[in-house]
Amino acid sequence: VGETGPYVRKRVYDPIIQGLSGFADIQSQAVTNRPQMIRTIVADKTTSIFTAQAVSSALYAREKTGHGDHIQIAMLDVMISYLWPEGMAQYTVVGAEPPAAGPNDRPDLVFKTTDGYITAGTLSDSEWQGFCRASGDPELAADARFATQLSRSANATARIHKMAEYIAQRSTAEWLQRLDANDVPCAPVLRRGEIIG
Numbered sequence: 703v704g705e706t707g708p709y710v711r712k713r714v715y716d717p718i719i720q721g722l723s724g725f726a727d728i729q730s731q732a733v734t735n736r737p738q739m740i741r742t743i744v745a746d747k748t749t750s751i752f753t754a755q756a757v758s759s760a761l762y763a764r765e766k767t768g769h770g771d772h773i774q775i776a777m778l779d780v781m782i783s784y785l786w787p788e789g790m791a792q793y794t795v796v797g798a799e800p801p802a803a804g805p806n807d808r809p810d811l812v813f814k815t816t817d818g819y820i821t822a823g824t825l826s827d828s829e830w831q832g833f834c835r836a837s838g839d840p841e842l843a844a845d846a847r848f849a850t851q852l853s854r855s856a857n858a859t860a861r862i863h864k865m866a867e868y869i870a871q872r873s874t875a876e877w878l879q880r881l882d883a884n885d886v887p888c889a890p891v892l893r894r895g896e897i898i899g
Contacts, residue, residue: 705774709722709778714777716743716744716745716746717739719745719777719778719781720739720740720744720745720781721737721739722778723745723778723781723782723785724781724782724785724789724790725739725740725744725745725781725785726738726739727789728785728788728789732809744781745777745780745781746777748780748781748784749775749777749780749781752775752780753773753775756773756775757773760773809859809862809863809866811823811862812891813865813866813869813870814866814869814870815869815870815872815873815874815876815877816870816871816872816873816874817873817874818873818874818890818891819874819890819891820869820874820877820878820881820888820889820890820891821888821889821891822865822869822877822881822886822887822888823886823887823888824854824861824865824886825851825854826851827850827851828885829885829886829887830848830854831843832881832884832885832886833865833881833884833886835884836877836880836881836883836884836886837868839868842864842868845864847860847861848861848864874890878890
């Protein structure tokens, strides 16, 4: 790590850090569990943002104290800290790891509509109730597996599959209108060529 450790003399490229940090693991394919890379240089870009923040903080401290700082930024440290909240928190207390499934064990939040793809978030109770209203199925709100935030998290895979079943029945435009009307965070999943147009 930093200026010491077994990798101190090795060249560092984005895929190396994605592999070492657990980033490729958290992107594992659901069926095969094969790790996969993010197809952009996420470690390079994230490290540059952390570096800019460290430089700004050091400059501010110098203005206040009159003393300079030595800044060390390790890409591996950056990416592990970046991944920590959803990917590593279960390893915080060694020997007391919860048996809960990791984030790569559940499907992602890209849902196929009849004519495209959308994403939608249902973390809070109001968002889930909004999705239930948007679905048009009054029975969905009564499903005990999804009644609370804790139960929705524990049953995340079932919840996401259930959402996918409903979303597959209507168009992107109709779902976005329904979800917006019920205050559910949502957006179309755009292809790169659609972003500029």
